[in-house]
Structures are given as C-alpha cells and as structure tokens.
Amino acid sequence: MTDPTATERRRSSIGARRSPETEAAILSAARELLAERGYAGFSIDEVARRAGAGKPTIYRWWPTKADLFIDVYSAEKAAHMALPETGALWSDILAYTRALWGFWRETPSGRTFRALLAEAQTTDAALAALREKFLPERLKDLRHMFERAAARGEIAPEAVDDLLTLYIGFNWVHLLTDRLADDPPAIARVARLIAGTPAGEGR
Amino acid sequence: MTDPTATERRRSSIGARRSPETEAAILSAARELLAERGYAGFSIDEVARRAGAGKPTIYRWWPTKADLFIDVYSAEKAAHMALPETGALWSDILAYTRALWGFWRETPSGRTFRALLAEAQTTDAALAALREKFLPERLKDLRHMFERAAARGEIAPEAVDDLLTLYIGFNWVHLLTDRLADDPPAIARVARLIAGTPAGEGR
Incomplete structure (x- = not known):
C-alpha cells in the first residue's frame, strides 16, 4: 500500500472511489425510503437529502435507480x-x-x-x-x-x-x-x- | 328507450357516460404515446393534450394509468x-x-x-x-x-x-x-x- 504507483492511481481516481460510510448511508436511506413509500414514492432527491449526500455522488456510484435497488x-x-x-x-x-x-x-x-x-x-x-x-x-x-x-x-x-x-x-x-x-x-x-x-x- | 325514468337516469349520469369519439381519441393518444415514449415517458397530461380531452374525463373513465393500459x-x-x-x-x-x-x-x-x-x-x-x-x-x-x-x-x-x-x-x-x-x-x-x-x- 506504500507503493507510490498505487498511491498515485488511488489519488487520480479519488472521485470514483467510494467512501464506505457514505455508501452505507445512501443504501440505508434508499432501503428506508423504499420501505416507507415503495416504488411510486421513491426519488434520488429524497435519498440524497436523507443520506446527506450529493446527487452527483449517487449517480456516479449507481447510474440508474435499478442499480441502487x-x-x-x-x-x-x-x-x-x-x-x-x-x-x-x-x-x-x-x-x-x-x-x-x-x-x-x-x-x-x-x-x-x-x-x-x-x-x-x-x-x-x-x-x-x-x-x-x-x-x-x-x-x-x-x-x-x-x-x-x-x-x-x-x-x-x-x-x-x-x-x-x-x-x-x-x-x-x-x-x-x-x-x-x-x-x-x-x-x-x-x-x-x-x-x-x-x-x-x-x- | 322512451321510458322517462330511463331517460332521467341517463341525464342524471351524463357526466359518467362515455362519448365513443372521445373515448377512441383518448385510447388512440395513449397507444401512440406508449409506442413513442414507453412507460417512462407516459403522462396523462400528454394524453389529454393529444386527445383534446380534459384530464378529469380521463380520470373518471380510467381511475388509474393501469386501467388505461x-x-x-x-x-x-x-x-x-x-x-x-x-x-x-x-x-x-x-x-x-x-x-x-x-x-x-x-x-x-x-x-x-x-x-x-x-x-x-x-x-x-x-x-x-x-x-x-x-x-x-x-x-x-x-x-x-x-x-x-x-x-x-x-x-x-x-x-x-x-x-x-x-x-x-x-x-x-x-x-x-x-x-x-x-x-x-x-x-x-x-x-x-x-x-x-x-x-x-x-x-
């Protein structure tokens, strides 16, 4: 992990790397929202609000709602x-x-x-x-x-x-x-x- | 059909009776819109616009989109x-x-x-x-x-x-x-x- 090439590679892809805490918060918010409101009441806006995450982050990690589900x-x-x-x-x-x-x-x-x-x-x-x-x-x-x-x-x-x-x-x-x-x-x-x-x- | 009671009944429910022309226009608009845009791009607003019909009429005859489909x-x-x-x-x-x-x-x-x-x-x-x-x-x-x-x-x-x-x-x-x-x-x-x-x- 101290290999400088690997460090550089990590840095250069930092925007795409997932933070485990943010990922867990988003999945948990999505799970809750589905449980409460089902498919008809589901929105990425509301997941972002509940998870305290940015919509671009969610779309980067889960390009479609289907990926998140x-x-x-x-x-x-x-x-x-x-x-x-x-x-x-x-x-x-x-x-x-x-x-x-x-x-x-x-x-x-x-x-x-x-x-x-x-x-x-x-x-x-x-x-x-x-x-x-x-x-x-x-x-x-x-x-x-x-x-x-x-x-x-x-x-x-x-x-x-x-x-x-x-x-x-x-x-x-x-x-x-x-x-x-x-x-x-x-x-x-x-x-x-x-x-x-x-x-x-x-x- | 000249029975006055029946006539009255028809009149009193005139708002719920379907006009065949309007019904055909709505079904045809819905069919076209589904063919063009699929489920994701379907809306009752757009069906009403294309059919020249009122949204309340559509909802009265087809309480849910599923009924229309x-x-x-x-x-x-x-x-x-x-x-x-x-x-x-x-x-x-x-x-x-x-x-x-x-x-x-x-x-x-x-x-x-x-x-x-x-x-x-x-x-x-x-x-x-x-x-x-x-x-x-x-x-x-x-x-x-x-x-x-x-x-x-x-x-x-x-x-x-x-x-x-x-x-x-x-x-x-x-x-x-x-x-x-x-x-x-x-x-x-x-x-x-x-x-x-x-x-x-x-x-």
Whole structure:
C-alpha cells in the first residue's frame, strides 16, 4: 500500500472511489425510503437529502435507480436467505419458495424487488442492470440447487436452464400480483410440477 | 328507450357516460404515446393534450394509468391474437407463445404490457386493476386451451391452474427481461416441459 504507483492511481481516481460510510448511508436511506413509500414514492432527491449526500455522488456510484435497488436488495437477501438441502428437488423448491415469499412479505425486500422489476421497464440502462448484473448473480445459488438435482438423476441436465426460468417466472408472477400467502400444499403442487415428481412420490 | 325514468337516469349520469369519439381519441393518444415514449415517458397530461380531452374525463373513465393500459392492450390483443388448435397442448403452447412474443416484439403492445406490469407496482388501485380486471379476462382463452388438453387426457384437470401460472410466468420473465427472440426449438422445449410431453413424443 506504500507503493507510490498505487498511491498515485488511488489519488487520480479519488472521485470514483467510494467512501464506505457514505455508501452505507445512501443504501440505508434508499432501503428506508423504499420501505416507507415503495416504488411510486421513491426519488434520488429524497435519498440524497436523507443520506446527506450529493446527487452527483449517487449517480456516479449507481447510474440508474435499478442499480441502487439491486444493491439494497442483494445485501438483504444475502443476510436472510440460505439454500435448503432437503435431498430432493421438489422439497428444496418448496422450502426455498416458502422462505423467499416470507422474505418478500415480511421485510421491505418485496417492495424493493417489485421496484427493481418496474424500474427495469423504464430505460435500456435499467433493463441492462437487471439482466446483466442482477440476474446472473442472483441465479447462481438456484442454479446450484437444480444442478445438484440433475447430478442425483432427478432432472435432465439439459433441462436445468428451462426449469430455472419456469421457477423464476412462478415467483415473479406471485410477487408482481402480490400473492405471497404461505400455502404449503399449493406451493408443493407447483414444486412437484417443476421437479417432475408426481404427488405421492419422493415423500 | 322512451321510458322517462330511463331517460332521467341517463341525464342524471351524463357526466359518467362515455362519448365513443372521445373515448377512441383518448385510447388512440395513449397507444401512440406508449409506442413513442414507453412507460417512462407516459403522462396523462400528454394524453389529454393529444386527445383534446380534459384530464378529469380521463380520470373518471380510467381511475388509474393501469386501467388505461389495460384497455389499450386488450383492444390490440383481441385484434391480433387467436387461439391455436393444433391437437396437442405442447404444440398449442409453442404456436401461442411464438404468436404472443411476435405480437409483443412487433407492435407497441409489448411496451404497453410492460407499462401495465410496472404501473401495477405503484399503487394498490393499479395492482387491483391488473389482478381483478385484466388477468381473469385475459386468462379465459388460455384456460380454455389447457382445459381442452385436460379433456383429451394430456394433463390432470387439477393441474390446469398451476400449469397456467407456470406458463404465464414463463412469458412474463421473457417480456420483462426483453428476451422475445423467435427461437422455436427453445420455446418447444419449455412447451414440452409445461405440457409434460417428453421430446420425441407427440410429434
């Protein structure tokens, strides 16, 4: 760290470097504002005011609102959600779905993710943030769950991507229509359809 | 129609009756504006200006933007989309999906439906319009397609609702991430997963 070249490089990019305190204050203000007012009442002006930060700083670090929603959501999700390991895909899906919907229902993260999906419909840059930055990262865990099932011989390895898409779509429909009640038998039915495990099998 | 009570009733509610010309002008202005500017650039102010209509009139007939998007979208969909009847669910799904994605890609309706899903995330009234007004109506045709398949013994009758949800989710994910390329083999794979028809069967 005393290497003069590195010091110089740091100095020359000082405008782009994030101060951890300011970053945390901005993310915390954004999270609070989403929780209070949702997507319709969200504005960068208000985040800047609450965080005591400048709007140019926010736009430099998060070029679109979608980028900001992604960071708020991802931090909460990493803290709340773990991958289940029940030994069968259908029961992994059941456990994961119940945890995910509970997380969406009971924390502000449901609103944050709804805001992200809505914001992605406004500009190409926001859509790119959802597609290229958010989805590949968030899908890693889930893909692992489906690939484990393929390795156990429960599903065809070449079906993993398509089944993942179906599973994501199932969750998005329920989120976007705010139908997130915890109904284990209903969720289990769909989990079995996705995993291709008929009722009565794999109990 | 000469019944005086009916005449009186009409007169007393004249403010709420729609003039077909004004209604058509508003829907046409909304459709154009969505096509030009998408969800981010849409405003009732601009629709009123283009249609030469008053904002109170628009809000009286369409209490939320979502209600307006629903009417614009539904009119276009009814004009463009017919239900396929190929004799098997998987090939019905393949044909319907290709037609739907083409409709979304090649007409302004893709933008309109993306705007509707985004707007539904802003207020309870907009969400209710999507859930209670739009979905049941739009799903009628698709439900018929799945119920026909159940009658032919291709899928279990009790699975119709869950399979419909999976199919809708599949379409929404592709719309919301703007992945609507016409790729018949890829769509056929998912169609077979939903219909439970393994590759090689049902050709």
